[in-house]
Amino acid sequence: MSDVSSASLRRPSMAKACWQLFLAESKLLIRRPMDVFNPLLFGFLVTLMFPLGLGPDPATLAKLAPGLVWIIALLSCLLATDQLFREDFDDGSLALWLLSPQPMYFLVMTRVFVHWLASGFIITLVSPILAIMLNIPMQAIPALFLSILIGSVSLIFIGAIGAALTVGLKNSSILLTLIILPLYVPVLIFGAAGVQAATMDMAAGSYLAILAAFMFLAVSLAPLAIYGGLKINLDAG
Amino acid sequence: MKSLVQFFFKLGSPNWFYKVSSYLVPVFALLSIGLMSWGLVAGLLYAPMDFKQGNSYRIIYIHVPSSFIALSCYYMMALLAAVYLIWRTKMAAIVLRSCAVIGAAMTFIALVTGAIWGKPTWGTWWVWDARVTSMLVLFFIYMGIFALSKAYEREELGSKAAAILALVGTVNIPIIYWSVDWWFALHQGATLKLTEKSAMDSAMLFPLLVMIAATYCLYVLLILLHSRAEIIRSEQRKQWVKDLVK
Numbered sequence: 265m266s267d268v269s270s271a272s273l274r275r276p277s278m279a280k281a282c283w284q285l286f287l288a289e290s291k292l293l294i295r296r297p298m299d300v301f302n303p304l305l306f307g308f309l310v311t312l313m314f315p316l317g318l319g320p321d322p323a324t325l326a327k328l329a330p331g332l333v334w335i336i337a338l339l340s341c342l343l344a345t346d347q348l349f350r351e352d353f354d355d356g357s358l359a360l361w362l363l364s365p366q367p368m369y370f371l372v373m374t375r376v377f378v379h380w381l382a383s384g385f386i387i388t389l390v391s392p393i394l395a396i397m398l399n400i401p402m403q404a405i406p407a408l409f410l411s412i413l414i415g416s417v418s419l420i421f422i423g424a425i426g427a428a429l430t431v432g433l434k435n436s437s438i439l440l441t442l443i444i445l446p447l448y449v450p451v452l453i454f455g456a457a458g459v460q461a462a463t464m465d466m467a468a469g470s471y472l473a474i475l476a477a478f479m480f481l482a483v484s485l486a487p488l489a490i491y492g493g494l495k496i497n498l499d500a501g
Numbered sequence: 502m503k504s505l506v507q508f509f510f511k512l513g514s515p516n517w518f519y520k521v522s523s524y525l526v527p528v529f530a531l532l533s534i535g536l537m538s539w540g541l542v543a544g545l546l547y548a549p550m551d552f553k554q555g556n557s558y559r560i561i562y563i564h565v566p567s568s569f570i571a572l573s574c575y576y577m578m579a580l581l582a583a584v585y586l587i588w589r590t591k592m593a594a595i596v597l598r599s600c601a602v603i604g605a606a607m608t609f610i611a612l613v614t615g616a617i618w619g620k621p622t623w624g625t626w627w628v629w630d631a632r633v634t635s636m637l638v639l640f641f642i643y644m645g646i647f648a649l650s651k652a653y654e655r656e657e658l659g660s661k662a663a664a665i666l667a668l669v670g671t672v673n674i675p676i677i678y679w680s681v682d683w684w685f686a687l688h689q690g691a692t693l694k695l696t697e698k699s700a701m702d703s704a705m706l707f708p709l710l711v712m713i714a715a716t717y718c719l720y721v722l723l724i725l726l727h728s729r730a731e732i733i734r735s736e737q738r739k740q741w742v743k744d745l746v747k
Contacts, residue, residue: 443645
């Protein structure tokens with residue numbers, strides 16, 4: 265009996281466990297920077313494709329830019345999320361998470377948050393550059409930056425649901441796109457509309473508030489679905 | 502009360518569901534054939550012509566019922582998903598997969614009939630109207646759930662994944678509908694709007710109600726038939742199925 269109780273005393277607190285997970289995952293990302301750069305390169309490449317397809321006329325590009333930059337950010341987030349849990353699933357780390365005394369809800373939340381820092385946040389940082397390349401009016405840049413900053417959190421957390429549900433499958437990227445893109449509709453609508461409003465010198469605050477509401481909904485509820493998806497695949501393994 | 506609980510408990514067993522449904526199939530087959538022939542004849546031949554749209558409005562006798570079911574099928578699927586994830590009832594998973602297929606088919610019919618109606622009325626096959634767009638998103642959600650349920654080699658895993666995705670969709674669908682409505686209000690152009698629909702004449706409305714009832718019966722019939730086929734497929738190694746085939 266005494267052994268059991270001392271073992272439970274030595275159990276690290278939940279906050280400490282999440283912090284350690286945060287540090288470990290961040291270290292892994294710093295040691296493999298290409299994982300962070302690939303979605304960025306993808307974003308720049310797609311930005312190159314639009315003028316080639318639509319023509320280089322600055323006025324046309326400026327008109328379409330809010331929607332285009334948002335779609336680029338959305339696809340980059342989606343692509344970056346495909347492999348989110350794959351490696352941890354294959355090497356058994358996820359099974360250990362499940363066995364650990366810490367609540368999966370917070371472990372999952374921490375893991376996805378680190379992933380957002382490495383993908384959504386980085387994409388947010390370069391989005392003004394992409395927007396300027398597409399000739400967006402300068403007054404829309406702050407709204408664009410903020411809307412992608414807030415919106416990408418929802419995008420990554422919703423995308424992680426798809427990544428968790430397909431983690432045990434071999435060719436999952438098309439399937440992930442098919443199940444996740446319809447769920448991105450509200451975020452895209454309000455993100456692009458907010459930037460559009462800012463290009464016309466209108467206030468974008470209400471759009472950002474709705475995006476923030478989506479963000480809180482996604483951050484609080486998505487970990488439940490992610491946990492469910494991971495558990496299915498772990499039980500199968 | 503106890504017998505009611507027992508009834509639902511038994512309904513969870515594929516064997517029992519198969520037996521009970523074999524009595525229900527002919528009932529719903531007769532009901533849907535009867536009501537549908539009545540509704541179609543009344544709607545296509547006897548209902549008066551619309552003074553604005555002429556005969557082209559008659560497609561609502563297929564379009565409206567299928568749109569109804571396209572939406573209500575999702576609620577049923579979400580309910581089954583919750584039942585399956587909580588109680589692990591095998592039958593709930595089988596009917597859930599049937600719902601995804603039939604729901605996708607109904608949404609597709611609603612979209613196609615809408616496009617056919619749009620050509621003479623709006624002058625174009627496709628308009629990015631709020632309801633059309635929401636329906637299209639709903640179609641993709643159904644297809645995503647169906648594709649996910651088929652992606653796993655082990656059927657049980659596919660059903661669980663599909664059930665979770667269906668519940669995620671339940672949270673999302675009202676938000677999607679609301680944002681698409683809002684998006685349409687923001688971008689709405691001056692074109693392509695029918696003048697306000699006057700209250701429907703009862704001579705037109707009655708066949709529509711009959712068709713809605715008929716399509717609901719058809720929907721139940723299709724769910725039963727699809728589920729029965731799925732039961733036979735997934736239980737093919739069980740003794741009772743072997744006895745049945747003999």
